[in-house]
Amino acid sequence: xxxVEQNPLFLSMQEGKNYTIYCNYSTTSDRLYWYRQDPGKSLxxxxxxxxxxxxxxxxxxxASLDTKARLxxxxxxxxxxxxxxxxxxxxxxxxxxxxxxxxxxTILTVHx
Amino acid sequence: xxxxxxxxxxxxKTRGQQVTLSCSPISGHRSVSWYQQTPGQGLQFLFEYFSxxxxxxxxxxxxxxxxxxxxxxxxxNVSTLELxxxxxxxxxxxxxxxxxxxxxxGPGTRxxxx
Numbered sequence: 394x395x396x397v398e399q400n401p402l403f404l405s406m407q408e409g410k411n412y413t414i415y416c417n418y419s420t421t422s423d424r425l426y427w428y429r430q431d432p433g434k435s436l437x438x439x440x441x442x443x444x445x446x447x448x449x450x451x452x453x454x455x456a457s458l459d460t461k462a463r464l465x466x467x468x469x470x471x472x473x474x475x476x477x478x479x480x481x482x483x484x485x486x487x488x489x490x491x492x493x494x495x496x497x498x499t500i501l502t503v504h505x
Numbered sequence: 506x507x508x509x510x511x512x513x514x515x516x517x518k519t520r521g522q523q524v525t526l527s528c529s530p531i532s533g534h535r536s537v538s539w540y541q542q543t544p545g546q547g548l549q550f551l552f553e554y555f556s557x558x559x560x561x562x563x564x565x566x567x568x569x570x571x572x573x574x575x576x577x578x579x580x581x582n583v584s585t586l587e588l589x590x591x592x593x594x595x596x597x598x599x600x601x602x603x604x605x606x607x608x609x610x611g612p613g614t615r616x617x618x619x
Contacts (some may be wrong), residue, residue, distance in 0.1 A: 424606060435595060436610040443606070481548065490601050491538045491553035492561040493608065498547060 395420050399482060399496035406472045406503050414499045416465040416482035425465045426483045426493060427456050436481070439467075472503045507532065509598050509611035517617045523584040526614045530577050530598030536560075537579040538608065539571060542593040551594075554579050555601055583616075591618045 396419040406412055416425070424443050428436040440449045442458035442465060449456050453476065455468045465482055479500050483493040510529045518524050530537050538561075539551040550563040554573035571581040577598075583590055593615050597608040 426608070428610075435612045436597075438607060438609070441606055485606075489553075489561050490606065491536045491555065491597075491599065491608070492550050492563070493538070493540075493548075493597075494550065495540075495548040 395422070395484065395494045397482065397484060397494055397496040399499050402497055402499060404499055404501045406469070406501065408473055408503055408505055409471050411471065412469050414467040414480055416496055418463050418484040422460070422484035422486050424485050425458050426485065427467055428481045428483065430479045430481065474503050474505065477501055477503045509596060509609050511596055511611040511614050513614060514612065515615050517619060518586050519619055520586055520588060522586050523582060524586060524616060525580055525582045526594055528579045528596035528611060531609055534598035534600055535577055536599045536601035537573060537577065538597045539581050540595045540597070542595060551581065586618045588618050591616060
């Protein structure tokens with residue numbers, strides 16, 4: 394059974410600072426998704442990482458995937474208040490494209 | 506291109522009743538997956554339908570069921586509602602192709618069981 398652990402679960406940052414969210418998973422997966430969720434809203438896709446060593450960047454967020462270590466990271470650069478949200482990672486196996494197993498989520502709060 | 510739509514958006518039911526939620530995927534998408542989100546259990550996979558067939562199933566009791574129609578629209582049904590079924594129910598659609606992997610989520614249906 395695929396298990397996914399994110400850390401930290403709560404992250405309070407000052408604007409302008411950098412930080413990394415980690416996503417560890419227990420079994421081989423060939424892709425990994427990162428989503429953002431604002432309070433009371435649905436999930437917004439941030440990144441899909443498809444292979445070992447994949448790195449994607451969008452604005453102040455950069456995600457990477459190490460399939461050998463079963464680890465993905467979401468790095469935040471020079472945080473701004475608008476990044477405050479809950480972030481989820483979800484690894485996925487090729488045999489079950491429609492089935493995502495989510496981490497617990499990391500609640501990010503960015504303070505002025 | 507219209508996104509994933511879910512109806513109703515909010516629902517209040519009484520324990521013991523049943524409920525049906527609907528999800529219309531993005532045009533051309535053949536896969537619909539359902540998830541339950543609660544503060545205690547987080548986001549959990551319920552089931553996935555592809556071409557009117559259930560392709561994957563999560564670890565939920567038989568009170569939770571679903572189906573998919575020929576136009577790819579999907580419904581999920583929860584019978585004999587319990588207080589613990591109060592949650593945000595999300596559906597996601599995708600082309601379900603190895604080269605078309607994005608899953609797009611709808612706005613969700615918030616179910617409250619009293």
